[in-house]
Amino acid sequence: MAVPNNHITSVQVFGLIVSQILGTSFLVIPGTVVKFAGVDAWISSILTIFYGLFSGWLVVRLFRLYPNATLVQIPERILGRWLGKAVGFSYCVFFLISNSTVIRQGGALITTVFLPETPLIVIVICYMAVVIYVAKAGMEVVARTNLMLLALLIFSVFIILIASIENMDIPLLPIAGEGWKPILIGSIAPGSWVSQVIMVGMVLPYLQHKEHAMKIMASGVIFTCIVQTLITIVSLAVLGSQTEAYLFPVYDVAKLIEIDILWRRLDVMIVVMWIAGVFVKMAFWFYIAVVGLSQVFELPDYRPLVIPLAILSGGLAMISAANAADLSEYLGLVWPFFALTIFEMPLPMLLLMIALIRRRAGGNKKPLAGGRSNVG
Amino acid sequence: MWVKLMVWIVLIIAVFLYERTQIKKLPAHARSRVWFVYWVIQIAALWPMTVLIFELKITSHTQFLENIYQPLVSLLKKK
Numbered sequence: 001m002a003v004p005n006n007h008i009t010s011v012q013v014f015g016l017i018v019s020q021i022l023g024t025s026f027l028v029i030p031g032t033v034v035k036f037a038g039v040d041a042w043i044s045s046i047l048t049i050f051y052g053l054f055s056g057w058l059v060v061r062l063f064r065l066y067p068n069a070t071l072v073q074i075p076e077r078i079l080g081r082w083l084g085k086a087v088g089f090s091y092c093v094f095f096l097i098s099n100s101t102v103i104r105q106g107g108a109l110i111t112t113v114f115l116p117e118t119p120l121i122v123i124v125i126c127y128m129a130v131v132i133y134v135a136k137a138g139m140e141v142v143a144r145t146n147l148m149l150l151a152l153l154i155f156s157v158f159i160i161l162i163a164s165i166e167n168m169d170i171p172l173l174p175i176a177g178e179g180w181k182p183i184l185i186g187s188i189a190p191g192s193w194v195s196q197v198i199m200v201g202m203v204l205p206y207l208q209h210k211e212h213a214m215k216i217m218a219s220g221v222i223f224t225c226i227v228q229t230l231i232t233i234v235s236l237a238v239l240g241s242q243t244e245a246y247l248f249p250v251y252d253v254a255k256l257i258e259i260d261i262l263w264r265r266l267d268v269m270i271v272v273m274w275i276a277g278v279f280v281k282m283a284f285w286f287y288i289a290v291v292g293l294s295q296v297f298e299l300p301d302y303r304p305l306v307i308p309l310a311i312l313s314g315g316l317a318m319i320s321a322a323n324a325a326d327l328s329e330y331l332g333l334v335w336p337f338f339a340l341t342i343f344e345m346p347l348p349m350l351l352l353m354i355a356l357i358r359r360r361a362g363g364n365k366k367p368l369a370g371g372r373s374n375v376g
Numbered sequence: 377m378w379v380k381l382m383v384w385i386v387l388i389i390a391v392f393l394y395e396r397t398q399i400k401k402l403p404a405h406a407r408s409r410v411w412f413v414y415w416v417i418q419i420a421a422l423w424p425m426t427v428l429i430f431e432l433k434i435t436s437h438t439q440f441l442e443n444i445y446q447p448l449v450s451l452l453k454k455k
Contacts, residue, residue: 315427
């Protein structure tokens with residue numbers, strides 16, 4: 001039976017969480033973490049579970065207080081019309097900036113490794129054309145496409161992990177040899193990526209079984225962190241501390257696989273995974289940015305904004321980094337702070353505190369009456 | 377440069393003409409608000425597009441964020 005156009009299932013939300021975090025991080029995160037934590041990078045990856053669970057918990061708690069409002073509508077209910085709209089709008093800007101980074105990342109591997117002669121703009125236009133189509137089609141199409149491509153992504157990750165076992169000959173010892181400080185610092189970048197789970201706040205009001213929100217969020221975060229940890233362990237065990245020297249360590253791990261005549265050149269799978277991962281992530285971030293904007297400005301339909309916002313997003317992607325190395329530095333050092341210090345934790349935490357204080361004071365006891373929905 | 381500029385102008389006009397037909401289908405009271413947001417986005421797009429077309433060396437949004445978070449980044453780099 002077809003699901004109504006503005007409702008998504010628990011499995012679809014789980015899929016969105018996994019692909020939004022894993023979609024691009026699987027290729028670049030090992031290098032970023034090893035830079036700080038060395039051979040203990042896998043411990044940093046495990047620690048990211050706490051970042052994800054905490055951010056997710058904040059958003060789900062807010063959702064339970066305001067079950068019909070999305071993440072950009074909730075601030076308006078808590079802080080009042082204008083301040084709330086400003087906070088909601090800032091979330092849209094965050095989604096847009098993150099989306100442009102994902103687009104730039106998508107182009108980075110392709111122009112660096114596979115199509116070095118092709119101008120970046122060609123790749124960006126190709127990506128944006130598909131994203132415009134999917135965003136105009138609505139949330140259900142985004143969620144279904146995501147689920148289909150996620151299966152491919154996870155399958156490919158596991159094939160590469162299993163096929164790499166033969167090349168894993170570097171011991172991951174000593175454990176915490178340089179103390180816990182580098183491990184904690186190393187967990188910041190992947191932690192900020194896992195905390196992207198807050199984006200689930202944009203789709204929770206359309207979830208069919210709202211009572212399962214916390215379970216879905218937690219299982220999505222834990223599953224993603226386990227896969228991310230396995231990827232980090234394999235990268236470390238194959239490339240050792242040299243992992244940090246590679247821009248795309250997993251790609252180099254895949255290139256080393258040569259089991260027999262059939263099991264070689266698995267780096268092609270990385271291309272497929274990368275294109276699929278970037279596409280689903282880009283489509284979703286773009287979708288929530290455009291829907292968020294239409295909700296902040298209380299528009300009856302988000303579709304007229306899709307193409308102009310795609311032009312803006314593509315333009316921002318083009319100017320965001322001069323080359324893949326610059327982008328890697330930005331993603332490993334700047335974006336994590338930008339996301340973690342404002343949007344992923346402090347802002348939801350502040351909103352939750354104010355909402356709880358207001359409830360206790362008796363000012364906002366009633367659950368929110370139907371939030372305006374302009375999701376297609 | 378001029379070719380890029382022409383392509384962009386044609387794109388803006390094409391998008392405008394297409395979206396005009398879409399926005400006409402919306403309820404009358406909401407059209408002005410949709411047009412407002414539409415033009416705000418188009419004006420915001422002027423910045424990256426101008427940088428791209430004229431190949432200007434202006435601080436991008438990523439460099440702006442990099443400058444803001446510089447103290448924290450240098451702290452991290454020191455480990």
